[in-house]
């Protein structure tokens with residue numbers, strides 16, 4: 001895990017025994033030191049935020065939103081119309097989730113989310129972004145060659161399925177609602193949520209089917 005992944009560097013105990021930092025980690029460390037010395041940031045507050053997004057807020061939030069949309073047509077309709085409010089009704093609000101839009105996969109259309117400019121991501125429902133999401137290859141190629149990118153994620157869609165790419169911004173974040181897998185009629189909402197992977201809500205994967213679920 002790089003410092004970039006956390007948004008800031010902190011000790012994990014078993015990493016960095018040799019005090020050797022990567023370039024990015026060293027820069028983050030230096031910035032942190034300067035800002036702390038000038039009294040501009042409170043390290044404890046930053047640690048609390050990182051801790052929250054690492055352990056309390058993650059893709060499970062988004063999975064619950066998707067599972068509810070699968071079982072509750074009224075909620076799905078609300079999610080389509082006003083994702084921010086529908087998601088907030090489940091208690092998922094806050095940083096980088098203030099303006100949400102849910103895009104629904106259908107038999108005709110597959111949705112894929114990227115931030116070509118930087119790394120905008122719906123923290124309130126997915127937690128912190130994976131490293132590849134912030135990496136230049138994904139950010140540039142998701143737009144130019146979405147089908148090729150999906151193939152690299154092991155997802156090959158039929159040629160007649162349209163791929164729609166959504167470019168996130170600081171103002172608007174997207175949540176992909178994957179299609180409900182076949183053979184899930186008898187499952188509870190909680191069991192359905194177990195099938196909703198992080199990648200399926202970014203669009204680089206599909207929801208798991210009950211047989212393939214790990």
Ligand code: FE
Nearest residue numbers: 115118119120
């Ligand atoms: Fe961004």
